[in-house]
Amino acid sequence: MTFLTSLPFCAGVTTNNFVPMACLTILTVPDARLKVKALPVPLVDDSIRKLMDDMMETMYADDGAGLAATQVGINKRVIVVDLGEHTPDMGPLKFANPEIIWRSTEVKKNWEACLSVPGQSAQVERFTAIRLRYLDENNTAQEKDFDDWAAICLQHEIDHLDGILYIDHLSALKRNLLISKARKFRKSE
Numbered sequence: 001m002t003f004l005t006s007l008p009f010c011a012g013v014t015t016n017n018f019v020p021m022a023c024l025t026i027l028t029v030p031d032a033r034l035k036v037k038a039l040p041v042p043l044v045d046d047s048i049r050k051l052m053d054d055m056m057e058t059m060y061a062d063d064g065a066g067l068a069a070t071q072v073g074i075n076k077r078v079i080v081v082d083l084g085e086h087t088p089d090m091g092p093l094k095f096a097n098p099e100i101i102w103r104s105t106e107v108k109k110n111w112e113a114c115l116s117v118p119g120q121s122a123q124v125e126r127f128t129a130i131r132l133r134y135l136d137e138n139n140t141a142q143e144k145d146f147d148d149w150a151a152i153c154l155q156h157e158i159d160h161l162d163g164i165l166y167i168d169h170l171s172a173l174k175r176n177l178l179i180s181k182a183r184k185f186r187k188s189e
């Protein structure tokens with residue numbers, strides 16, 4: 001997920017000269033791999049932690065606020081999120097096997113954008129608060145409540161793990177228009 005108000009991130013910079021950036025390639029619509037339902041990871045080991053780190057770098061390099069493994073063609077239930085100034089107390093978070101175990105009754109429409117639908121945005125209805133069960137980067141089971149931007153972003157990213165894009169919540173007409181515009185946008189970049 002991306003924020004419309006965010007400024008472009010300076011891509012290609014790493015803070016550690018000895019570890020090359022491991023930016024992954026982000027799939028864009030209409031790539032069929034974005035429609036695949038991801039599989040749970042049995043545990044968060046070093047290979048999953050490396051995946052989480054690479055996804056985080058990829059997300060920062062592309063000015064994203066959230067990224068799902070599905071978006072980089074990896075069929076595992078892993079997401080990373082950093083909402084930056086929108087939720088300064090939260091910091092970067094990494095999730096394996098995230099599962100929404102409670103949803104608010106209240107819903108709200110918000111503008112969303114996505115690294116896999118470049119250059120586009122639309123309003124989508126989401127629950128205003130959720131409770132999540134997941135494994136953190138230390139393989140520790142967690143349950144946490146999220147609201148506001150974090151809740152929106154997490155619903156968007158968990159949708160990705162089920163092969164659902166935010167544009168799938170729109171009418172077919174609107175969805176096809178955004179896919180067509182995203183393809184043109186990508187070619188013009």
Ligand SMILES: [Zn+2]
Nearest residue numbers: 001114115116
């Ligand atoms: Zn997305």
